[in-house]
Amino acid sequence: MHPDTTTPLVSLDALRAAQGRVRPHVVRTPLVPFPLEDFWLKPESLQPTGAFKLRGAFNALLTLTPEERARGVVAHSSGNHAQAVAYAARQLGIPAVIVMPSNAPRLKLDMTRAFGAQVVVVGPASADRARKAEELARERGLSPVPPYDDPRIIAGAGTVGLEILEDLGDVGAVLVPVSGGGLISGVAAAIKQSRPDARVIGVEPEVAADARDSLRSGNLVTYPAEQVGQTLADGLRVQHLGALNWTHVQAFVDDIVTVTESELRRAARQTALRARLVTEPSGAVTIAAALYRREELGETGPLVAVLSGGNLDPDLLVELLTEGDA
Numbered sequence: 001m002h003p004d005t006t007t008p009l010v011s012l013d014a015l016r017a018a019q020g021r022v023r024p025h026v027v028r029t030p031l032v033p034f035p036l037e038d039f040w041l042k043p044e045s046l047q048p049t050g051a052f053k054l055r056g057a058f059n060a061l062l063t064l065t066p067e068e069r070a071r072g073v074v075a076h077s078s079g080n081h082a083q084a085v086a087y088a089a090r091q092l093g094i095p096a097v098i099v100m101p102s103n104a105p106r107l108k109l110d111m112t113r114a115f116g117a118q119v120v121v122v123g124p125a126s127a128d129r130a131r132k133a134e135e136l137a138r139e140r141g142l143s144p145v146p147p148y149d150d151p152r153i154i155a156g157a158g159t160v161g162l163e164i165l166e167d168l169g170d171v172g173a174v175l176v177p178v179s180g181g182g183l184i185s186g187v188a189a190a191i192k193q194s195r196p197d198a199r200v201i202g203v204e205p206e207v208a209a210d211a212r213d214s215l216r217s218g219n220l221v222t223y224p225a226e227q228v229g230q231t232l233a234d235g236l237r238v239q240h241l242g243a244l245n246w247t248h249v250q251a252f253v254d255d256i257v258t259v260t261e262s263e264l265r266r267a268a269r270q271t272a273l274r275a276r277l278v279t280e281p282s283g284a285v286t287i288a289a290a291l292y293r294r295e296e297l298g299e300t301g302p303l304v305a306v307l308s309g310g311n312l313d314p315d316l317l318v319e320l321l322t323e324g325d326a
Contacts, residue, residue, distance in 0.1 A: 007243075007244060007247045008151075009189060009247065009248060009251055009252075010151050010154045010155050010158060010185070010186065010189045010248070011189075011193070012189075012190070012193045012194065014151065014155045015155050015158045015159065015161075015162060015186070015189060015190050015193075016162070017155070018055075018059045018152075018155035018156050018158065018159055019159045019162055021058070021059055021062050021063075022055050022058045022059050022062070022156060022159060025054075025058045025062075025088070025091065026047060026048075026054050026055050026058060026159075027046055027047050027048065028163060029042060029043055029044055029046050029047070029160075029163070030043070030167070031164070031167045031168055031304065032275060032277065033275075034271075034274065034275050034287075034290075034305075035274050035275070036290075036291075038172075038301065038302045038303055039290055039303050039305070040168065040302070040303070040304045040305070041271070041275055041277065041287070041304070041305055041307050042160060042163070042164055042304055042305070042306045042307060043277050043279075043307045043310070044160065044283075044306065044307060044308050044309060045277060045278060045279060045280075045283065045307055045308075045309055045310025045311075046310075048087060049080070049083040049084050049087045049111070049115075049311075050080070050083070050309055050310050050311040051080035051083070051084065051235075051280075051283075051308060051309030051310070051311060052080075052157060052160055052183055052306070052308050052309065053077075053080040053081045053083070053084035053085075053147075053157075053309070054084040054087065054088065055156040055157055055159050055160065056081075056084070056148075056150075056152065056153035056154070056155075056156030056157050056182060056186075057075075057081065057084035057085045057087070057088040057089075057145065057153075057156070058084075058088045058156065059152050059153070059155055059156030060145050060150065060152040060153055060156065061073065061085075061088050061089060061092055061094060061145065062092070063152055064094070064143055068143045069092070069093070069094045071095075071140070071141045071142060071143065072089075072094060072095030072096060072097065072140070072142050072143070073085065073089060073094055073095070073096050073097070073142055073143045073144070073145050074096070074097045074098070074099070074133050074136045074137050074140075074142040074143070074144055074145070075096070075097075075098050075099070075133065075144070075145040075146070075147065076098070076099040076100070076126075076129035076130055076132065076133040076147065077098065077099075077100060077129070077147050078100065078101055078103075078104050078108070078126075078234050078235060078237060079100070079104050079105055079108030079109075079112075079234060079235060079311060080108070080235055080282075080308075080309050080311060081145075081147040081148075082098045082100050082104075082108060082112040082117070082119075083108060083111050083112050083115060083311070085098060085117070085145050086098055086111075086112045086113075086115035086116060086117035087115045089115075089116070089117065090115050090116045090117075095118075096116070096117040096118070097117065097118045097120060097136055097140070097142060098112050098117045098118070098119050098120070099119075099120045099121075099122055099129040099132045099133045099136070100112065100119055100120070100121055100122075100129065101121070101122060101123065101124045101125075101126075101128065101129055102121055102122065102123060102124055103124045103229070103234070104121075104234070105234055105311070105312065105313050105316075106313060107311060107312070107313045107314075108311055109121075111311070120132060120136070124225065124229060125225040125239075126225065126237070126238050126239055127225075127239075146242075147180055147182065148179065148180035148181050148182030148183075148185075148238075148242050148245055149180065149181075149182070149242025149243060149244050149245055150182075150242075150244070151244065153182045153186075154182055154185045154186040154189065154244065154245070154248065155186060156186065157182050157183045157185070157186030157187065158185070158186025158187060158189050158190040159186070159190070160183070160186065160187050160190075160306060161174065161186060161187035161188070161189070161190025161191045161194075162190045162194075164187075164190075164191070164304050165190065165191065165194055165195060168302055168304060169195075170301065170302055171191075171195070171198050171301070171302050171303075171304055172198060172199065172299075172300040172301025172302050172303060173198065173199040173200070173201055173254075173297060173298075173300035173301070173303050173304070174187060174191055174198065174199070174200050174201070174303075174304045174305075174306065175201050175202075175203055175286035175289055175290060175297075175303065175304065175305040175306065176188070176200065176201070176202055176203065176286065176306045176308075177202070177203055177204075177233075177235075177236060177282055177283060177285050177286055177306065177308045178202040178203065178204045178211040178212075178236070178241075178256060179235055179236045179237075179238045179282070180238040180241060180242050180245060181211065181241040181242050181245025181246065181248070181249060182242070182245060183306070183308060184200070184202050184211075184245075184248075184249065184253060185244070185245045185248035185249065185252075186248075187200065187306065188200040188248060188249070188251075188252035188253050189248055189252055191252075192251075192252040193252075199254045199255075199298075199300060200252060200253050200254055201253070201254055201255050201256065201257060201289070201297060202215075202249070202253055202255070202256035202257070203256070203257055203258070203259060203285040203286045203288070203289045204236060204256060204257075204258050204259075204285065205231040205232075205233050205236055205258065205259060205260075205261065205264060205285060206258040206259065206260050206261075207227060207228065207230045207231050207261070208223060208227070208228040208230075208231045208233070208236050208237060208238075209223075209256075209258045210222060210223040210228070210238075210239060210240050210241070211240075211241050211249065211256050212256040212257070212258055214240070214241060214246065214249070215249060215250070215253065215255070215256050216256075218250075220240060220241060220243075220246050221240065222239050222240040223239050223240065224239070225237075225239055231261065231281075232261055232264065232265065232281040233264060233280075233281040233282040233284075233285060234280075234281070234282065235280065235281075235282030235283075235308070235309065236282050236285070257289050257293055257296045257297070259285050259288040259289055259292065259293060260288075263288040263291075263292045263293075264281050264284045264285050264288045265281070265284075265320055265323070266288070266291075266292070267279075267284040267285070267287040267288035267291055267292070268280075268281060268284040268287075268320045269320050269321055269323070270287070270291060271284060271287050271307070272317075272320075272321060273321075277307065277310070278310040278312070278317065279307050279309070279310050280309050280310055280311050280312040281312070282308060282309060283306075283307040283308040283309045283310065284307075286305035286306055286307065286308075287305050287307065289305070290303060290305050
């Protein structure tokens with residue numbers, strides 16, 4: 001791997017500053033044992049908005065000037081970042097406009113509106129919502145809050161990694177879902193700059209494996225929107241890593257593995273039945289890797305899977321719980 005050394009990486013100092021900044025506003029989630037030897041879950045589903053995204057949203061919004069707060073913010077997201085920015089903005093008294101895709105889960109659309117944000121719906125491609133958010137930022141003077149390609153977002157997400165190290169200092173490997181790369185960038189930066197011998201392994205759906213292909217080829221790979229749209233994991237339907245995130249992945253991530261749609265569905269069910277935690281499909285990928293792709297992970301020692309979120313429509317939850325393990 002040959003990361004771009006001209007792009008500054010998020011430092012441990014920045015990660016620790018973010019931790020102090022967001023501490024009053026987010027839940028310090030515990031490590032929950034899964035009934036397998038040396039296997040733990042980090043359930044970010046326990047955040048007030050049901051996902052890790054709240055950490056980056058608060059870190060970004062808390063760095064705005066009073067003038068920027070008064071004008072408001074704009075974000076684009078398929079759901080969890082949308083809810084996080086809407087919630088954090090309401091808590092801090094900041095107007096928020098959120099651009100969401102037409103295929104976003106109804107629950108995530110409804111909750112984003114319930115948190116007080118103005119929601120603008122566009123086409124399903126991630127490029128569609130990014131363009132609309134840029135347009136709104138120019139027209140209204142809103143401050144953009146990117147979903148992943150931003151040092152403030154990376155540092156906020158990285159507080160997950162700092163907490164893992166505080167609770168399990170001898171962790172052998174951390175499994176992290178990969179979408180645009182904000183979560184894995186931050187977690188990997190925290191783990192590798194503190195414990196270089198611990199492994200950080202990303203996990204993606206097989207049909208949306210752009211980050212795996214990028215890491216293995218050494219070149220940033222883009223998948224078509226219609227391909228990544230095939231995964232049930234709606235939070236992982238991003239077509240390629242962000243530029244800053246790609247730099248962090250190259251510098252800090254040891255490997256990226258993939259799981260099938262069937263495996264992530266089974267993992268979501270097993271998590272509910274065996275760990276008594278609800279996970280959305282995007283969060284289930286790491287648990288699927290631990291349960292069904294363990295040989296690909298190598299000898300890890302104590303293993304932590306980041307359960308990135310638990311926001312899913314009730315009908316899908318019932319479907320996942322009743323379809324069995326076949």
